[in-house]
Amino acid sequence: MDSPSNSVIWPVVHAERRALLHDLRSLPAEGWRVTSLCEGWDVHDVVAHLIDSAKTTRWGFVRRMALARFDFDEDNARGVSKEREENPAATLSAFGEILDFTRTPPAHLATRLVEAFVHGEDIRVPLGIVRDYPVEHVATALRYQLATSAKLGGGRELAQGFTLAATDTDLVHGSGPEVRGSALSLLLAVSGRVDTRNPLTGPGAASFGDQINR
Known part of the structure; x- marks a missing residue:
C-alpha cells in the first residue's frame, strides 16, 4: 500500500491519544483492572504499552529487540513493566506527556493508526465507552x-x-x-x-x- 504521510497520520494519532486521555480521566480504580481485549493485559497494561510505544525510536527498538532476543512478546512485557506505575493516576499522567510524540519503531507509518484504533478499542469495549473513529x-x-x-x-x-x-x-x-x-x-x-x-x-x-x- 502507498505510504501515508507524516502530515496525515500524526495529527490523527495525536487526536486519538487526547481522546483516550479524556475518556480515562474519570475512570475509577477498579476500571484500570478490567480485562482488555488484548489477551493477557488489563486496561492499565494497555495504557502502559501505549506510553512505551510512543517513546520508542527506530534505533531504540532494534536495541530493545536484541536485548529481548527478538521476542516481541518479551519486549512488550518489559515495556509495560517499565511504564506501568503502581498508581494508575501516575500512569495516566505519564500518558498525558506523550500525546504529541512522533517517535516510532521501524515499521510502516500505518502501524501508528492500527495501534491507536485497536488499542483504543481494547480499552473502550470492556469499559463500555463508545468512540466515533474517523x-x-x-x-x-x-x-x-x-x-x-x-x-x-x-x-x-x-x-x-x-x-x-x-x-x-x-x-x-x-x-x-x-x-x-x-x-x-x-x-x-x-x-x-x-x-x-x-x-x-x-x-x-x-x-x-x-x-x-x-
Missing part, C-alpha cells in the same frame, strides 16, 4: 493489516478465503464467503479481536469468527 483512517489501518503477515502483527492470513466488505466505506477485500461489518469491526477482527458490540454479518461471518478464535 472511518477514512480506520480504512487505511484496515488495508495495512490486510496486506501484512501475522508474523509482523498483521491479519493477512486471517482474511484469506473470505470477502471482507466494510459497510461504512467502499473497502472490499479478498474472495470467498462474504463477511460484512464496519471498517472498525473488520480491523479488530483481522487484529485478532471480536467486536461484541458490532458483530460481523454475512454468509462467511460464522466461519471467519471461528478462525479468529482459534
Whole structure:
C-alpha cells in the first residue's frame, strides 16, 4: 500500500491519544483492572504499552529487540513493566506527556493508526465507552493489516478465503464467503479481536469468527 504521510497520520494519532486521555480521566480504580481485549493485559497494561510505544525510536527498538532476543512478546512485557506505575493516576499522567510524540519503531507509518484504533478499542469495549473513529483512517489501518503477515502483527492470513466488505466505506477485500461489518469491526477482527458490540454479518461471518478464535 502507498505510504501515508507524516502530515496525515500524526495529527490523527495525536487526536486519538487526547481522546483516550479524556475518556480515562474519570475512570475509577477498579476500571484500570478490567480485562482488555488484548489477551493477557488489563486496561492499565494497555495504557502502559501505549506510553512505551510512543517513546520508542527506530534505533531504540532494534536495541530493545536484541536485548529481548527478538521476542516481541518479551519486549512488550518489559515495556509495560517499565511504564506501568503502581498508581494508575501516575500512569495516566505519564500518558498525558506523550500525546504529541512522533517517535516510532521501524515499521510502516500505518502501524501508528492500527495501534491507536485497536488499542483504543481494547480499552473502550470492556469499559463500555463508545468512540466515533474517523472511518477514512480506520480504512487505511484496515488495508495495512490486510496486506501484512501475522508474523509482523498483521491479519493477512486471517482474511484469506473470505470477502471482507466494510459497510461504512467502499473497502472490499479478498474472495470467498462474504463477511460484512464496519471498517472498525473488520480491523479488530483481522487484529485478532471480536467486536461484541458490532458483530460481523454475512454468509462467511460464522466461519471467519471461528478462525479468529482459534
